[in-house]
Amino acid sequence: MTTTRVKHEWVREEILQHMSGLAPDAPLPQERELAERYEVSRSTVRQALKGLADEGRIYSVRGRGTFVAAQRISKDSRLTSFSEDMQARGLRPGTRLLHVDQGPADAEATERLELAPGSAVLHLERLRLADGFPMCFEDIRLPAHLYPGLLHQDLERPLYGIFASSYNMRIERAEQKISAQILQGRIADLLNVPHGSAALLVVRRGFDEKGRIAEYARSFYRADRYDFELTVSRSG
Amino acid sequence: MTTTRVKHEWVREEILQHMSGLAPDAPLPQERELAERYEVSRSTVRQALKGLADEGRIYSVRGRGTFVAAQRISKDSRLTSFSEDMQARGLRPGTRLLHVDQGPADAEATERLELAPGSAVLHLERLRLADGFPMCFEDIRLPAHLYPGLLHQDLERPLYGIFASSYNMRIERAEQKISAQILQGRIADLLNVPHGSAALLVVRRGFDEKGRIAEYARSFYRADRYDFELTVSRSG
């Protein structure tokens, strides 16, 4: 049993490994057999399968069995960082820090971050690169009290990594609003596209495990280089 | 015990009711007490709590307890039709049928619908309206063999309704690719926007419960009137 400390995680990985050699809709061994094979109880197997089903990697039909899901495209809509997203697309992520400061919240930040008027807000602007070329312009607002001393960190490193390691802050959930925009002026120049080009604008509010607002970000993606893929289902 | 057939769903609803009078971060009774109160096993309570935690309505800390999360939007990304979508936004949906024909699949349809070259494909173009004004231009390709006689139906009615009632076809899952585009020419005119305006382009492949490709559609939404909202989470 490798490095994982809990059995259901280990079983999960064993099943994933087993699945890698299987075609979509191929049946997995039945639960009672998996339990015997891995020498765990059926409950533990079911715990592992539940997790995989939640992620859309397998599906179960009562009376028939459990099958590997078609997995057509990028899983279902899971929260991913820019870095993870680019790596999944086979691109090397990069960051250029453009601007950073701290000041009192303006009207928009007050509303989006649900802070008291005048609360300290951190403001970052970053250009995100894919294989060295501009992909996305980010405008980020953070409640300063959650990230004391953030300005002295290396802000060209992945933000979510800094959040986790220095502030024990993990963004668990996000509301995203996706719209289309015409790029003009500074942002068009930064992204190195002609004025009047199209961009995907993703406005995101991130929440930690307690439901606190941990981030408000607007990201302008070059429409010629980026699209947003997700699979949706009717029931869940 | 009300109408729900399984206990953990009933317990879930009891807990939700109990939570409705609680402030964010207020502690729930401990698991063993809930089990006693509702006269179920602790496992059943945990199953109910797991579901609520997955949805971000509560969070648990080992050694401390379980607490109600600050709840925001519960709208997860469900598969919705244009009509449902508009109704959710308080707009009256409408349809203008622009074009319909049937012919052999071109290269793109062959690939996206995964058909044999030359298979019969239905082609629809529709303008979707919100409160009578253009919102979206749809270009739809369907495998003709799944919808015999579709051309004789009233194609200004909701398509998913026709699919369900006449062909027993329910689209259960869809892959969507969202990107941004500049509108020019005919589509700009149809949507009644200046050439060079931005649009959200949603390319969707719909699958039925057996995983068959049931639809391939490209929808151009006016960027000034439409955006795409979803909440994503990290684990489940």
Add this chain to the structure above:
DNA sequence: AGGACCTTTTGGTACGAACCAAAAATGCCT
């Protein structure tokens, strides 16, 4: 053949017991 009925397979629900691990509360010693 074809349909009604039973049996088997397989995932879903529920129980209760035992133990683990993190956090908090208690108590003791100085």
Add this chain to the structure above:
DNA sequence: AGGCATTTTTGGTTCGTACCAAAAGGTCCT
């Protein structure tokens, strides 16, 4: 009072059993 060790509380993991419910397959009668 302050600090350290111990106990208690509380969610997390694992086990094994029993039974339910949907699907599939087989059986038997007509």
